[in-house]
Amino acid sequence: MLFSIEGLVLSKEKVGEIDLLVETLTPKGKVWAIAKGAQKSKRRFVNLLEDFNLLTLHLRRNFKGTLPILEKADLLFIPESLWEDLEKYVFFSYLGEVLSKVSFKGLEVEYFNFIKDWIKFLDKEPKITLWHKVFFEWQMLGFLGWSPQVEGCVKCGYQPKRIFYFSVRDGGVLCYRCKEENAFRLTLEQVEVLKIFSKMSKKPKFLKEPMKKNRLSSEVLMILNKISERFFQYFLVFDVISLKMVKETLGMEVVS
Ligand SMILES: [Zn+2]
Structure with a gap:
């Protein structure tokens, strides 16, 4: 199930060798999502996941109880x-x-x-x-x-x-x-x-x-x-x- 929501990046940490765990604040509260490959390949998320960037998050929820996957993000605002x-x-x-x-x-x-x-x-x-x-x-x-x-x-x-x-x-x-x-x-x-x-x-x-x-x-x-x-x-x-x-x-x- 793919869904999109506005989110403000609060933090991120490395998960394993290649993924990032991204913490965001959204109108539904905190959302944690896995950005696959974000440590290695920067292409998909070029500087998007910096703290306080406001994004449209495109998330995929696979199974109940697991964290959603951040498929893609569009930039809405950067506090330059x-x-x-x-x-x-x-x-x-x-x-x-x-x-x-x-x-x-x-x-x-x-x-x-x-x-x-x-x-x-x-x-x-x-x-x-x-x-x-x-x-x-x-x-x-x-x-x-x-x-x-x-x-x-x-x-x-x-x-x-x-x-x-x-x-x-x-x-x-x-x-x-x-x-x-x-x-x-x-x-x-x-x-x-x-x-x-x-x-x-x-x-x-x-x-x-x-x-x-x-x-x-x-x-x-x-x-x-x-x-x-x-x-x-x-x-x-x-x-x-x-x-x-x-x-x-x-x-x-x-x-x-
Ligand atoms: Zn009193």
């Missing part, structure tokens, strides 16, 4: 700038690692479209900044169902007026009464920004909206980064190896 800019390359390595390691059920089409738009958007961006990292992490937390709760105290539901705490372990804002040891203090302004962020559109072109409103100082951005990164570290069951390099490249302090 990724291969010319070190900061972008490092950032994409981070995206690739997270996308490859994370998996979930539901919202596959929405997730695929978001990632596809995001890659195209990043390709056009002149410079990668902390903004991009924070935006990506917050959106991923949303897809994974881990968005921090910012409307009222996680434990008691009370809506604090002036004094806010935040706990990664509890998954959101805490009031003064419910605060625990690991919670850190947030200002009203920071909580307002968190609310904007948690309702933000998944369209990357809206990335700059909160900035236009002049509501996000670099200090607030650092807070957002701290929260999304701690959520990642707390909920993900693996270490993100490329994170340290991203932070060094973006000129950020590496917080342990």
Whole structure:
């Protein structure tokens, strides 16, 4: 049975002497396929199987329980700038690692479209900044169902007026009464920004909206980064190896 589907290349590894195992993100979730002979003969897949290339995959499923064979692929999009800019390359390595390691059920089409738009958007961006990292992490937390709760105290539901705490372990804002040891203090302004962020559109072109409103100082951005990164570290069951390099490249302090 031959079928075709759009797919974004996430990774590939050698299988035996001649074949490649290709991991792709598609509107149906992750698809792993065998590209026969792709190690030896490059003709059929000339540079097609590079990471983050968007392809139409033509797959053949032979038997139930075996991986489909990638018969042919047509190129839809290459993020060219990724291969010319070190900061972008490092950032994409981070995206690739997270996308490859994370998996979930539901919202596959929405997730695929978001990632596809995001890659195209990043390709056009002149410079990668902390903004991009924070935006990506917050959106991923949303897809994974881990968005921090910012409307009222996680434990008691009370809506604090002036004094806010935040706990990664509890998954959101805490009031003064419910605060625990690991919670850190947030200002009203920071909580307002968190609310904007948690309702933000998944369209990357809206990335700059909160900035236009002049509501996000670099200090607030650092807070957002701290929260999304701690959520990642707390909920993900693996270490993100490329994170340290991203932070060094973006000129950020590496917080342990
Ligand atoms: Zn409370």
